Amino acid sequence: MTASSSAHSGTDFNRILIDVALTALIAFAILGPIVGLKTEAPQGGLVLQQRWGWVASFVAIIAAGRLALHLLVWNRPSWVTPQHVKRWGWSAMAVGVAAFVIGLITTDSPLGFLAQIHAQLPAWFVAFGVFAFLAGAWLAYSAASETVEGKAAQSGFVQAVEPYGKYFGVALLVIGVLLPFIPGVDRRIVDLGILMLTYVMLGWGLNIVVGLAGLLDLGYVAFYAVGAYSYALLATIYFPLWFGDGITPWSFWLVLPLAGLLAGLWGIILGFPVLRLRGDYLAIVTLAFGEIIRVILINWYDFTNGPNGISDIPRPSFFGIPFTNDENGFAATFGLSYSPIQRIIFLYYVILVLALITNFVTMRLRRLPIGRAWEALREDEIACRSLGINTTNTKLTAFAIGAMFGGFAGSFFATRQGFVSPESFVFMESAIILAIVVLGGLGSQIGVVIAAIVVIGAFELFRELAFLKAIMPDGFDPAQYRMLAVGIAMVLIMRWRPRGLVTKRDPSIFLKEKKAVSADLVAQGHG
DSSP states (O other), rough: OOHHHHHHHHHHHHHHHHHHHHHHHHHHHHHHIIIIEEEEETTOOEEEEEEEEHHHHHHHHHHHHHHIIIIIISSSOTOOOOHHHHHHHHHHHHHHEEEEHHHHTTSSSSTTHHHHHHHTTTHHHHHEEEEEEEEEEEEEHHHHHHOOOOHHHHHHHHHHHHHHHHHHHHHHHHHHHGGGGGGGGGGHHHHHHHHHHHHHHHHHHHHHIIISSSSOOOTTTTHHHHHHHHHHIIIIIIIHHHHHHHGGGHOOOOOOOHHHHHHHHHHHHHGGGGGTHHHHHHHEEEEEEEEHHHHHHHOOOHOOGGGGOOOOOOOOBBBBBBBSTTTHHHHHHTTOOOOOOHHHHHHHHHHHHHHHHHHHHHHHHSSSSHHHHHHHHOHHHHHHTTEEETTTHHHHHHHHHHHHHHHHHHHHHHHHHHBGGGGGOOOHHHHHHHHHHHHHHHHHHHHHHHHHHHHHHHHHHHHHOGGGGTOOOTTTGGGGGGHHHHHHHHHHHHHTTOOOOOOOOOOSSOOSOOEEEEGGGGGOSSO
16 A cells, blocks of 8 residues: 555554564574574684663664554655654754764764773664665655655756766766875775776676577676686696796787687687577576586696686787886886885776776667677567567677676686686675676666676775774674675665666667667666
């Protein structure tokens, strides 16, 4: 029952209480064994520690939240108007900010009485502040979406901002090009930029398969692994064996295209068995393919060195000039003072160029017949066949081209790390790449960039929250909760933006005038 219909009918409190009770029971069943029982390993044995108080607290919070949703959003009484909910939402946000600020105050400050009352009281204030702020924001947004004025304001904001959207990508490109030379940017930020650009490139590669062709691929990390191991094996073993050690400075530039071609070949090998599969069945097979590649890398010890991985992978050179501190190095050749950051900046621009090439090729392919065939396949495969489009070749090209870009990114990963092992190519990598594509908006290039910055940036942000250790209980590590926070953020984004952060698509072809296509007109569920 929606909020608008509940205003014209009586609120069924019995049904609400039954729903809240069932929610509490489910929460207890899930949290009981996970939170209520914890194993400790003191000297001499294993002890099972019980924490049922924590379970009761979490269950009470969940039940109270469910009840609040019923009374304020889903089945609220007729006297509760959207204006009331909006005011309460803003009030909750203000209380949350105040509680968060108070909780951050340590014992050394004048208001450090909280920690003196109880050591964990500041931590509870911080947690309550975050929860109250998020809950208030959700209530205010929900209430604004129900009113005519709120919808008009949102629509007006979108219409006012939309003309400037085309400049956003240009601004990101300018920032990306100038990032290493911006004052205050150190090696840590450049390394983070390299990581983000790697996932942007992987997201754009997967976007061909999922966003354009509508083929759900859960094993994309397999092509990432093929590219990395192709570079590692060729650069460390086979190229020196065939051409001698003199080829080593050029190994990256020679192996990079070969790694992409080998990954593309594996994309075709994956494509043949799944030609007749769609939807969930296709996802299961691609997931199995990714796990098969990982298991092979672990168990084929003579070829891949098994779980020990491959080390001493050659670093990239500036077209044969190594980044070393000698007379033949990059700094001496160009009359510069040597600094280790020079190699990091070079790596940054290499992955930036590779990502831009991926974007350029993808955008060009969208305008070619093969790109329009991918989009036709995504919309309706049966209609695609009836138009005479060869769906076999269309699927194989999508898998091969997407895999090729994954292989390029894998080759760069290997030369950047200098070491590869099967642990770097687990299913979680595929899940993160797919989440970037879905959150950004299927088929949206700029959406992938924004989603990669948000997801990867959120992972690294938790490493900077060390100040929370001062107010949280002993043993608290914010980095351990980054997946939980990113998961919650993904749920909220899917609640508010179910079709991704960017819901507009530029048409591949147009007549006289180019008009943005709403994501509502794009098929959903195929990818």
